[in-house]
Amino acid sequence: MPLDRSTIRRIARLARIRLEESEAERLRQELDGILAWVEMLNSVDVSEVAPMTGAITIGLKMRPDIVTDGGDADLVLGNAPERVGDFYTVPKVVE
Amino acid sequence: MNLTDLGLGPARRALGRREFSARELTLAHLAAIEALNPRLNAFLLVTAEEALAAAEAADAALARGEGGPLAGIPLAIKDIFCTKGVRTTAASRILEPFVPPYESTVTANLRRDGAIFLGKTNLDEFAMGSSTTNSAYGSTENPWKRRQDPAARLVPGGSSGGSAAAVAARLAIGATGTDTGGSIRQPASFCGITGLKPTYGRCSRYGVIAFASSLDHPGPMARSVEDCAILLCSMAGHDSRDSTSVDVPVPDYAAACNKGIRGLRIGVPREYRVDGMPAEIEEMWRSGLAWLEDAGATVHDVSLPHTKYGLPTYYIVAPAEASSNLARYDGVRYGLRVPGEDLIDLYEETRGAGFGAEVKRRILIGTYVLSAGYYDAYYLKAQKIRALILRDFTDAFAEVDALLAPTAPSAAFAEGEKTEDPVTMYLNDVFTVPADLAGVPAISVPAGLDADGLPLGLQVIGRPFGEETMIAVAAQLERAASFTALPALRAGSPAI
Numbered sequence: 001m002p003l004d005r006s007t008i009r010r011i012a013r014l015a016r017i018r019l020e021e022s023e024a025e026r027l028r029q030e031l032d033g034i035l036a037w038v039e040m041l042n043s044v045d046v047s048e049v050a051p052m053t054g055a056i057t058i059g060l061k062m063r064p065d066i067v068t069d070g071g072d073a074d075l076v077l078g079n080a081p082e083r084v085g086d087f088y089t090v091p092k093v094v095e
Numbered sequence: 096m097n098l099t100d101l102g103l104g105p106a107r108r109a110l111g112r113r114e115f116s117a118r119e120l121t122l123a124h125l126a127a128i129e130a131l132n133p134r135l136n137a138f139l140l141v142t143a144e145e146a147l148a149a150a151e152a153a154d155a156a157l158a159r160g161e162g163g164p165l166a167g168i169p170l171a172i173k174d175i176f177c178t179k180g181v182r183t184t185a186a187s188r189i190l191e192p193f194v195p196p197y198e199s200t201v202t203a204n205l206r207r208d209g210a211i212f213l214g215k216t217n218l219d220e221f222a223m224g225s226s227t228t229n230s231a232y233g234s235t236e237n238p239w240k241r242r243q244d245p246a247a248r249l250v251p252g253g254s255s256g257g258s259a260a261a262v263a264a265r266l267a268i269g270a271t272g273t274d275t276g277g278s279i280r281q282p283a284s285f286c287g288i289t290g291l292k293p294t295y296g297r298c299s300r301y302g303v304i305a306f307a308s309s310l311d312h313p314g315p316m317a318r319s320v321e322d323c324a325i326l327l328c329s330m331a332g333h334d335s336r337d338s339t340s341v342d343v344p345v346p347d348y349a350a351a352c353n354k355g356i357r358g359l360r361i362g363v364p365r366e367y368r369v370d371g372m373p374a375e376i377e378e379m380w381r382s383g384l385a386w387l388e389d390a391g392a393t394v395h396d397v398s399l400p401h402t403k404y405g406l407p408t409y410y411i412v413a414p415a416e417a418s419s420n421l422a423r424y425d426g427v428r429y430g431l432r433v434p435g436e437d438l439i440d441l442y443e444e445t446r447g448a449g450f451g452a453e454v455k456r457r458i459l460i461g462t463y464v465l466s467a468g469y470y471d472a473y474y475l476k477a478q479k480i481r482a483l484i485l486r487d488f489t490d491a492f493a494e495v496d497a498l499l500a501p502t503a504p505s506a507a508f509a510e511g512e513k514t515e516d517p518v519t520m521y522l523n524d525v526f527t528v529p530a531d532l533a534g535v536p537a538i539s540v541p542a543g544l545d546a547d548g549l550p551l552g553l554q555v556i557g558r559p560f561g562e563e564t565m566i567a568v569a570a571q572l573e574r575a576a577s578f579t580a581l582p583a584l585r586a587g588s589p590a591i
Contacts, residue, residue: 008459015418015462016425016439017455018447030456030517031463037518038407038473044480051478052485054309055295055534055559056339063335075196079429088427093438 003032098123099265099586103168103322104349106268110157110167117153117167121146121211124169127586128213128266135236135584137251137261139174140182141214149211156209165329166209171267173258174215175222176202176313177302181212185304186230187220189424189431189449199302200334201271201313208329213267216257220451221421222278222306225523227256228510229453237286237507238264238582242548245583249507249549252282252523258316259286265586269317269326273303275310276409277503277527280539283316284502284552287541287582289569290316291323294560295534296341298327299334307416308339310409310531320540320570324348327562343560351563352570357391359568362495366402367526369504376501376551379543383499383553386575387568395495399487404480405529406521411464411477412532417454418461424449456517485533492558497568500526502539502552526554536562538569541578550580 008028012019019027073086082089098120101109110117125143132138146169153167172178175185177195184190202212219229228234228250235256237249251260255272259282262270272279274292283290291314298313305311315326328349333342363384368377384394426432426445433448435441450458464473491498504525513519530537536559539552553572557565581588 007463011459011462011466013443014466015458016422016442016446017450017458018443019455023455027456027459031460033516033518034410034456034460035463038411038477041404041407041411041476041480044401044404044483046476046479046483049479049482051475052482053478054339055485056341058341060338061335078196079193081192081426081430081432090427090438091435091441 003028003035097587099127101268102319103268103317103325104319107165107168111162113157117150117157117211118147120167121150121169124213124267131264131266131584131586135238135260135264136233137216137235137257137264137266138171138214139184139186139217139232139257142181142212145181146211146213153209153211163207163209164325165205167211168209168268169211169213170205171214171216171258171261171270172202172212173218173255173271173273175218175273175304176271177304178202178212178215181215183215183304184232185221186218186232187449187451187454188231189445191431193430195302197302200299200336201303201330204329204332210329216261216270218257219254220454221304221417222254222273222275223417223453223457224253225277225281225520226250227253229451231451234510235260238584239287239507239549240583247509249509250285252285252507254278255316256282259283259288259290262286262288262316262318263582264584269315269322271330272314272316274312274314274531275306275413276531277524279314279316280527280537280552280554281503281523283539284541284550285507287550287578287580288316288318289320289323289538289540290314291327291538292530292536293327293331293562294536296339297560297562298330299337299340301334301336305420307413308420309416310413312531320538320566320573321349321352323538324352324566346563348562348566351566354563354567355390356387356568356571359392359497359564360495361387361392361394361568362397362491362498363394364397364399364402364491364498364500366399367500369525372504373545375545376504379551379553380499380501383542383572386572387499389575390571397491397495397498399491399529401480401483401487402529405484405532406525408477408480408484409524409528409532410460410521411473412481414457414461415465415474416461418458418465421454421458481532484529488533488535496558496564497561498556500554500556502526502554506545506547506549506551530556535559536565538565540569540572540576542572542576543578544580548580
């Protein structure tokens with residue numbers, strides 16, 4: 001089923017990306033092409049296959065639950081676009 | 096003798112004998128960058144002062160006889176490795192103001208061993224691309240020229256195109272890259288250098304800006320197999336800060352160059368013979384197999400039956416992971432911020448302005464394939480086919496010790512070619528993507544020139560953690576190919 005414009009708008013909204021009108025139409029066509037191309041995967045029988053999440057099969061290592069770093073707000077906030085004291089700032093979200 | 100022509104092995108032997116200083120070697124490379132980088136745009140940032148300070152420290156250590164394995168060796172660092180106090184952008188507008196307060200493990204390991212960082216190299220934004228034209232800071236020019244059409248501006252491949260161009264043009268002795276779908280090997284092939292993607296988990300991803308976490312492989316790029324092996328010795332190793340880093344000893348990879356390949360079984364994956372592959376690439380592949388047979392290896396036909404599903408699988412899995420990883424760029428804690436009416440507006444404006452076209456494309460595909468109602472049909476299905484691709488390799492490696500195949504289906508193309516639709520560009524990675532999906536190591540070695548005089552690479556694919564055998568085979572290929580051609584644009588070349 002071809003992608004329609006409203007689906008692109010919905011996906012862009014989910015991804016929190018603002019799209020210009022012309023951009024949305026171009027992306028609709030490109031994504032449509034890519035999704036048509038990956039359709040070839042439907043010809044593979046995977047009924048007996050477990051999904052692979054990564055190339056590493058080792059389990060996660062345990063480590064002691066202790067603080068090893070931190071306590072440097074200035075370093076952490078050094079890249080903040082805007083801050084007040086030791087806080088990041090954003091537009092007001094509650095009235 | 097031009098100091099910029101030295102490989103890593105010869106340079107460190109000469110530094111050890113104090114034939115020249117680390118400072119002289121660094122200055123020679125900085126001068127080459129100054130002369131050529133305005134044209135090539137291989138480096139996004141040159142850190143000359145820091146490099147000279149590091150060279151001074153290396154000279155002092157060498158004078159005391161305490162220099163590390165890379166003491167005084169000038170390297171280029173792909174601008175996706177976080178370097179403490181040095182701007183790191185991933186070639187994205189969204190990270191334009193970002194100065195990491197920490198160092199990636201791989202670059203920390205290189206510094207520990209005495210390496211000198213000349214600067215940060217260009218890439219496709221967030222490593223998404225095969226041409227280095229998807230950079231927010233302009234494309235990188237391939238230093239090689241077509242014989243018949245020297246005016247054409249060729250791409251260096253990608254995404255590690257800045258690193259590949261810098262090493263090929265002798266602006267650095269070696270470089271770091273990352274390979275998610277071929278981003279070390281394909282640019283190495285396009286620029287006539289060697290690029291090594293180790294086994295997944297061999298080099299830590301800590302501090303490497305994430306694209307697709309289950310596929311991102313940091314690795315070395317240099318002008319010989321031995322040089323890549325030396326760099327890998329320093330870059331590799333267990334890191335508790337990367338949960339997928341594997342705790343196995345790091346062998347002496349450089350020693351593997353001289354192991355010989357007598358009795359090794361080399362597999363030829365028959366599915367890699369694709370329609371429309373240039374005859375000269377077929378020819379080079381046949382020569383490569385003959386060289387390995389001459390050195391005592393035996394050649395065997397093998398099948399990797401799910402090869403053709405590699406690319407579409409990759410273009411579901413990688414964007415899915417990318418859409419999740421790149422959610423962190425929201426304009427709040429670091430990077431670009433575009434003000435908005437409310438918080439959602441701030442996110443949307445920031446991400447709309449901060450990401451380039453290819454990154455948006457992949458985030459949207461990833462969001463789509465992970466969204467309610469589509470997850471099973473796309474993402475889960477792709478993860479299952481990924482398991483089949485790994486099984487192909489496991490089965491093949493029960494029969495053979497290593498595989499030999501072309502690295503890319505073509506030589507370097509010109510900027511503007513292959514841009515008509517995204518899928519055409521994605522097809523560049525047809526031979527490189529499977530090894531990333533399976534996590535097995537692979538190395539590209541320059542093995543010949545096409546009719547235009549452009550370099551072509553062959554890749555050796557090894558067993559998981561079979562880097563030593565893979566390196567032994569690659570070193571034999573290198574000896575037999577005796578690739579001595581040079582790019583038109585390089586330090587000290589008459590063309591500049």
